Amino acid sequence: MNIDNIRITFRKSLAGLLSLPLLVMLAGCHTDMWVQKKVDHPFARSTFFPDQSSARMPVSHTVAIGQVPYNDPYDTGMIPNATGVSVTETGVSRGRFVNAFPFKVTKQDLLRGQSQFNIYCSPCHGVLGDGNGMVAIRGFVHQKPANFHTERLIKSPVGRFFDVITNGYGIMYSYASSIPNPRDRWDIAAYIRVLQFSQQAPLSVVPKSRMKELTSSGSDASNPVVSGEPYTTSGGAQ
Amino acid sequence: MAQVFKPSANHLARLSLLAFVIIPGGLVGAGIAVSRSPWNTNVNVPLNQPVPFSHEHHVNELGIDCRYCHKTVENSPYAGMPSTHTCMSCHSQVWTNSPLLKPVRESYKTGVPLVWNRVTSLPDFVYFDHSIHVRKGIGCDVCHGQVNHMNITFKAKTFFMAWCLKCHRDPAKFIRPKNQVFNMEYRYPPDQSTLGKELMISYHVHKNGLTDCSVCHR
Structure with a gap:
């Protein structure tokens, strides 16, 4: 190896050494994998579609394969092919509501119904279902949300509750997109029945162990009914 | 000289x-x-949004559950942003003439979604899944901070990988009973170390493999 080669090797390694900090800085520019050419989440903005939404709406008047068998009471709350009775006050005749749950309601269903009711219904209908939800109290000036303890709604078939959740009613919007699973809507309907029963039930059916909560008012009123969901019970006191 | x-x-x-x-x-x-x-x-830096939405008002004052708007958080990798339909399910009745809500009404009329500015963003090579965390007892506030007290929403944690690993290496410190996941005011009990270990067993959270690369990267 002559002296020239040694010099070149030395210069090369010096250049390499000096460029090391540069490499470190380059490592900071990680745009390659950080931002990939894909729709990275369902709410990503799209430059392709005019409405800038990357998630697309289903084509109107179409039904995906396997979606909503229209005549099944489980999906509609209606008696299939029933004729005659018009039930809604919005002028839309939808058919006749079933008055039986399309499956055997278990305690699991009631608990699920309670949780779903407290999330989606209680802001307006209140945790008791009396129509005194926080949002309704604060702002519903023209029309109050339904009170489930009226005679009309106690006598109402369960299919009606399912239908109202699915399609909306009066000023209430459809909750089909919020509660996409029909089972959850049935569970809510079942829980509405629980609430109705709770307000009509005689004292004799209250278990002895819970009697104290009813008779002692005040101090322990942090409401055990929906334990574990504090801001639906405390009403969001500030 | x-x-x-x-x-x-x-x-x-x-x-x-x-x-x-x-x-x-x-x-x-x-x-x-x-x-x-x-x-x-961007930690603690409130972002400008098309509508100055206040979680403090909606969650803390009105008591609306996280899932009323972030409805897919239990079943999907994405917590979900509310559609304009969801906003209007109350705001067709409440605050109907507010100029602040004009973009919401416009969006409902035209069908063009509101463009919210993303508060929390992960690199595209991270495959985070909300549903598994929520179902295994990791509360919203562990990562998002006390959103219920934010007027304009900001990022509360760095979301650095080292920060994720703090929990993935020792979940017992952060895991809580499932019914407390959406409790934004949850305080860990003094015996968290024992409770955490018990919860890990009953929720089938296995520490082995939680720090494997492929858990989050693929």
Whole structure:
């Protein structure tokens, strides 16, 4: 190896050494994998579609394969092919509501119904279902949300509750997109029945162990009914 | 001519060698400080939004559950942003003439979604899944902070990988009963270390593999 080669090797390694900090800085520019050419989440903005939404709406008047068998009471709350009775006050005749749950309601269903009711219904209908939800109290000036303890709604078939959740009613919007699973809507309907029963039930059916909560008012009123969901019970006191 | 450098300059020369340590050290330290500063991480920096939505008002004052709007958080990788339909399910009745809500009404009329500015963003090579965390007892506030007290929403944590690993290496410190996941005011009990271990067993959270690369990256 002559002296020239040694010099070149030395210069090369010096250049390499000096460029090391540069490499470190380059490592900071990680745009390659950080931002990939894909729709990275369902709410990503799209430059392709005019409405800038990357998630697309289903084509109107179409039904995906396997979606909503229209005549099944489980999906509609209606008696299939029933004729005659018009039930809604919005002028839309939808058919006749079933008055039986399309499956055997278990305690699991009631608990699920309670949780779903407290999330989606209680802001307006209140945790008791009396129509005194926080949002309704604060702002519903023209029309109050339904009170489930009226005679009309106690006598109402369960299919009606399912239908109202699915399609909306009066000023209430459809909750089909919020509660996409029909089972959850049935569970809510079942829980509405629980609430109705709770307000009509005689004292004799209250278990002895819970009697104290009813008779002692005040101090322990942090409401055990929906334990574990504090801001639906405390009403969001500030 | 007098000497420019006195003998004591020898000490200074030796001391100046320290600069070789201090300057690179300082540069590295400054780099770390900058990368962890809110300037880089956006932690505690409220973002401007098309509508000045207040979680403090909706969650804390009105008591609306997280899932009323972030409805897919239990079943999907994405918590979900509310559609305009969801906003209007109350705001067709409440605050109907507010100029602040004009973009919402416009969006409902035209079908063009509101463009919210993303508060929390992960690199595209991270495959985070909300549903598994929620179902295994990791509360919203562990990662998002007390959103229920934010007027304009901001990022509460850095979302650095080291920060994720803090929990993935020792979930017992952070896991809580499932019915407390959406409780934004949850306080860990003093016996969290034992409770956490019990919950890990009953929720089938296995520490082995939680730090495997493929858990989050693929």
